[in-house]
Amino acid sequence: MSSVRVLVGTHKGAFILTSDGKRKRWKVSGPHFAGWEIYHLKGSPVDPNRIYASQTSGWFGQIIQRSNDGGKTWETPGGETLPTPGSMPAGASNKFVYDTTPETGKPLTTHQWYDGTQHPWEFKRVWHLEPSLTDPDTVYAGVEDAAIFRTTDGGVTWHELPGLRGHGTGPKWQPGAGGMCLHTILLDPGDPGRIYIAISSAGAFRTDDAGQTWKPINRGLKSNYIPDPAAEIGHCVHRISLHPSRPNVLFMQKHWDVMRSDDAGDTWHEVSGNLPTDFGFVIDVNAHEPETIYVVPIKSDSEHFPLEGKLRVYRSRTGGNEWEPLTKGLPQRNCYVNVLRDAMAVDQLDSCGVYFGTTGGQVYASADAGENWSPIVHDLPAVLSVEVQTLQ
Amino acid sequence: MIRVVLPQHLRTLAHVDGEVTLDVEGIVTQRSALDALEARYPMLCGTMRDHVTQKRRPFIRFFACEEDLSNVSPDAPLPDAVATGAEPLLVVGAIAGG
Numbered sequence: 001m002s003s004v005r006v007l008v009g010t011h012k013g014a015f016i017l018t019s020d021g022k023r024k025r026w027k028v029s030g031p032h033f034a035g036w037e038i039y040h041l042k043g044s045p046v047d048p049n050r051i052y053a054s055q056t057s058g059w060f061g062q063i064i065q066r067s068n069d070g071g072k073t074w075e076t077p078g079g080e081t082l083p084t085p086g087s088m089p090a091g092a093s094n095k096f097v098y099d100t101t102p103e104t105g106k107p108l109t110t111h112q113w114y115d116g117t118q119h120p121w122e123f124k125r126v127w128h129l130e131p132s133l134t135d136p137d138t139v140y141a142g143v144e145d146a147a148i149f150r151t152t153d154g155g156v157t158w159h160e161l162p163g164l165r166g167h168g169t170g171p172k173w174q175p176g177a178g179g180m181c182l183h184t185i186l187l188d189p190g191d192p193g194r195i196y197i198a199i200s201s202a203g204a205f206r207t208d209d210a211g212q213t214w215k216p217i218n219r220g221l222k223s224n225y226i227p228d229p230a231a232e233i234g235h236c237v238h239r240i241s242l243h244p245s246r247p248n249v250l251f252m253q254k255h256w257d258v259m260r261s262d263d264a265g266d267t268w269h270e271v272s273g274n275l276p277t278d279f280g281f282v283i284d285v286n287a288h289e290p291e292t293i294y295v296v297p298i299k300s301d302s303e304h305f306p307l308e309g310k311l312r313v314y315r316s317r318t319g320g321n322e323w324e325p326l327t328k329g330l331p332q333r334n335c336y337v338n339v340l341r342d343a344m345a346v347d348q349l350d351s352c353g354v355y356f357g358t359t360g361g362q363v364y365a366s367a368d369a370g371e372n373w374s375p376i377v378h379d380l381p382a383v384l385s386v387e388v389q390t391l392q
Numbered sequence: 393m394i395r396v397v398l399p400q401h402l403r404t405l406a407h408v409d410g411e412v413t414l415d416v417e418g419i420v421t422q423r424s425a426l427d428a429l430e431a432r433y434p435m436l437c438g439t440m441r442d443h444v445t446q447k448r449r450p451f452i453r454f455f456a457c458e459e460d461l462s463n464v465s466p467d468a469p470l471p472d473a474v475a476t477g478a479e480p481l482l483v484v485g486a487i488a489g490g
Contacts, residue, residue, distance in 0.1 A: 035401060036401065057401065058451060059399075059401070059449065059451040059452065059485045059486070060401060060402065060405075060439040060440075060449070060452075060485070061438050061439055061449060062438065063405065063435070063439070076405070076434075076435040078434070079433075079434045079435030079437070091430060091434035091435060091436070091437025091438065092437070093435075094435070094437055094438040094439070094443070095437070095438060095443045097443060097444055
């Protein structure tokens, strides 16, 4: 019998929601790490009980947590034992230090600041953790200020892949209102060398050699809030998603515009179609239908809540352009929450489950591909991220 | 032996209750006290001072003997009462909302 485990990161801790394959009755575990911001949790595809969590605090900084039992117990990798001669440095699991070595870091030490001056790169937090598709000890981390790190020892030590910041446009990157964060990491299931990432507000980038070299993939994006709307970089990409069966087809929710690429990001075209607003944060793809995608339109600028107080998921079954609202079970009056960029996920069950969390603390689930929705929980702290594991 | 009182979140992270007692070699300073604390509890590395610069994190304060020692040089000797264990070194998370 299959089951699902929903990993929810919130402003004040992590919660784990579990159900059988019917997805009607749920058990709620948490808060884990109460009082801390949990930006993201994600399980290893090859060892689902291995879960990594990004635990952060304005007071105490960045902590990486790891579970080997599906979230029942947690440890700081390498931090639980005293160092011995020759061992990994203790406490390094929390240590994200930018590479400034002449060999690989160039060094690249500044990016553009809000006032147009150059500003040093300063690590703030891990936004997103992406476990390897093949090795439970290898994980990629997207961080603020924007960079990508990797561990190959289960989170004990982290090392930057400096080719991203150093590929040439780094000094032109600048933060958006939410900070300069690397928030999306997509691993190509058919090509271990290919990784897509996205940065607010620099844009999307791709490597084809496992992170050694990177290039911007923003051709076709148009952003009227930058001096050259079609610039190579500077676009505020909110989220990218792909279907594992067609990793060359990418869907993007940009600050404005829903976009699609059919050539691994080399070119993009708009598929916002009849959406009531093309602003939003999340975008995801149905587990069984590569042309079925979901977004949650959000009113902007600055409001950042659903249009007319009606929380609606929009679904396209044509890979974009033609969208239908999904409202059954979702509040259709006086709803003024937001759905943040990492707060939507899908499960792998026969009838694809779709999940999203809100800044109002609700986690909604649909067990029928979006037709009907119900809240699993109503009153969590503001939800920052939602991931789903389908367990056998 | 010195005594250190950690804020609740760091006690949870280090899996300790109440005060922590530490042996510190040589002159007891903020730096030597924190070095000893992080050596005993490696998961605390980076939570009170930056991994690289070793500067105090902005919202962390160090109090002892009713004095705010946060801006005292990390290599200055801590008060004798702290060095002898008569008084604890308090690691405090600054009061803030949110």
